[in-house]
Amino acid sequence: MALATAAGAQSALNTECVAVNAQERAVGAFTPAWDVGSAKANYEAMLPRLSREEWFIVADSLHADFAADATVLPGSAHAVFLAHLDTLRQEFAAVSGVRMSRARATGTGPKQARFTEDQPLSGDTVVLFASFGSRIAIDASWTPTQRRALCGRSVAIRRMLVAWGQPGRENATAALEASAVRWDNYSTRGYFQFPWELAINSIGFDAASDDPPRSQWVIAHPAFGLEFIASRVESWDNFQPLETLTIEFGWLRYNSSRSFYTGLTLFGSIPGDEAMGFGAMLHLGPKFKVGYVTRSDDPAGESRNGIVVSTDLAQIIAKTPATLQSMRDLIFRRLEAQKGAILRAIRIGP
Amino acid sequence: MPRLLFIVHGMGVHDTAWADPTIAHLKKIPSDYGYEWFDANGPLEDHVKCVPISYDKAFTELLDQWAESADELEQFASTEGVGIAKSLDFLQGASAAEQQFFWTSVVDVLLYRLFPIVTANVRDIVKKAIVERFTAETAAGSVVDVSIMAHSLGTSVTHDTLSIMATKPIQTPAGPNQSFMLGNFQFKRIFQVANVSRVLQTTPAVLSSPIHPFTVDPATSYTRGFLNFKHRYDLFTMVRPFTAPAAWGGGFLEPAGINRILGFNVHDLDLYLEDPRCHIPILRQLIDPAVVTPDEEADALDAYDARPEPDCLQQLDDFKDRIDDLIAQASTSLDLQDLFIALTKAMTAARDAKNACV
Secondary structure: OOOOOOOOOOOHHHHHHOHHHHOOOOOOOOOHHHOOOOHHHHHHHHHHHHHOOOHHHHHHHHHHHHHOOOOOOOOOHHHHHHHHHHHHHHHHHHOOOOHHHHHHHHOOOOOOOOOOOEOOOOOOEEEEOOOOOOOEEEEOOOOHHHHHHHHHHHHHHHHHHHHHHHHHHHHHHHHHHHHHHHHHHHHHHOOOOOHHHHHHHHOOOOOOOOOOOOEEEEEEEEEEEEEEEHHHOOOOOOOOOEEEEEEEEEEEEEOOOOOOEEEEEEEEEEEOOOOOEEEEEEEEOOOEEEEEEEOOOOOOOOOOOEEEEEHHHHHHHOOOHHHHHHHHHHHHHHHHHHHHHHHHHHOOOO | OOEEEEEEOOOOOOOOOOOHHHHHHHHHHHHHHOOOHHHHHOOHHHOOEEEEEOOOHHHHHHHHHOOOOHHHHHHHHHHHOOOOHHHHHHHHOOOHHHHHHHHHHHHHHHHHHHOHHHHHHHHHHHHHHHHHHHHHHOOOOOOOEEEEEEEOHHHHHHHHHHHHHHHOOEEEOOEEEOOOOOOOOOEEEEEEEOOOOOOOOOOOOOOOOOOOOOOOOHHHOOEEEEEEEOOOOOHHHOOOOOOOOHHHHHHEEOOOOOOOOOOOOOOOHHHHHHOHHHHHHHHHHHOOHHHOOHHHHHHHHHHHHHOOOOOOHHHHHHHHHHHHHHHHHHHOOOOHHHHHHHHHHHHHHHHHHHHHHO
């Protein structure tokens, strides 16, 4: 690996032509030939016009200034650099006036990486415009004057384009922050998905998406709730709802922030000491889920239809903390005890 | 700070402070090996801001929800054929340590690769971290060079995320935003440590994506210089290994000779970084070729190569033989399931060798 240059000293090329090294070096920090025309001096000269949004005027001036520069550069470097300045000028012209604000907000218009320098992994060379057609390779054979003529401008222009792109980057950041909130909502406030549901909902989902899915299939989703069957009520004073296991199939739709969802599921309800029933469940966000269960009448001809509510909703409507605690304990004990049977019951396939 | 280095972790549990030891290690390397440029010009942190990225919450949130449901996943996988059945069958007879390794580490790979909703979440976390930090750094109007170092699963996550950033606008209220697309943004260097991006690749494939150096097809190059680090006994890198085409030329570097075993978990990021064959190219490419002189490089390699490997020759040879066997088996397969099995066995081999050495 012969990557290093001579004994611990940055090369003049890296010092003068690599933007992160050159951009803040004050006038006077360079060899005398650089005292005028350093990247820092050039960029600071642009600032008054840039602050007035006169981007095209600056680009036009840069083109005219370089066209008048009599410095003799190796090969066709002068013509190539002038052509890229002309392209830059045209790109700014295309987004001047009323189009400017939108272009800056969306990162369109001038190609912001055009004046970014490239360096091979070894050797002492800086390449300009590698991705934009005709390129210029600046190496150790260039004189300080020649380097100044190009790098003093290219680094300043790279900085100018960083400033141009800042509103677009800030908009992109804000959009991704909003997406992150949606992902958090989807994870923490969405309807819990078992692995098989996550896999099914992932089918066809674009893994390059900025946002979580807007809808969700509910497939063989086991949940626990409380079922109220009117015919079983003998006394409201000591009435105990039935704990029930529901197996749901349906579809949910999220709001734009993924903080709330609505949907409808069809389900089978399997209470502990009652016949299995079937019904439909309305979902209104993570806290509210209510369904109606139908099953055959009992031998006496009384209806055994019931209302199922989610355990969360039951917590809301429970009258006292003690009742709530007791109900929760009961449900959790039941859930734990029945876990194996439930999983066998919902097993899909052979 | 004009240089940013994003660091993206691999599989396993990584909280928000996961990178502290790695960053501390990186900062200490110049003094450990006597790279004098840093004495004269200030420590690493004066030149490079290291920014860790953690995407682990995309997995932990799910796994927490499923904490009581490992058997459901197994049931689901075996009956629904999502491609992990063989791995899970293998786990039936696995030791507790192998099972723990599977559920704390390999499952990250599985979730990332097989559940596109999780995949998208992970990529968005990484994308937001990069965009947010870079935007904050350029607010003062200065040029900032951005590089990224990824490890293990992070190499795949990084490849995929950067490919999306390069080619897909970010949707904003003002319209599709191209600020981070090709032509407007690029990474100066990408350091892929223990690169598994090829075995986990989806679309675009790793050798036809914008994640290539500017020395080939420069108009579509999003990572201008590409460095790849592969340890001779790191099984993770041997199943469908990442191999750059010759056409990548001078924009690609994969140092040879990374083969010493100073710890049995040769996949470990810090063990990679300790090797001068790894950290010297990283330091040079991040800052400047001059930060480590050729003489210092030779001294560092001598010092590193003189450090003793574990003092239990028989176990060391056994470990190498077991890894070679696994590599031979794994290299003939293109199957993700075989990778999961091989990885778990490799970790077991490392643990057995370590225990036997004590």
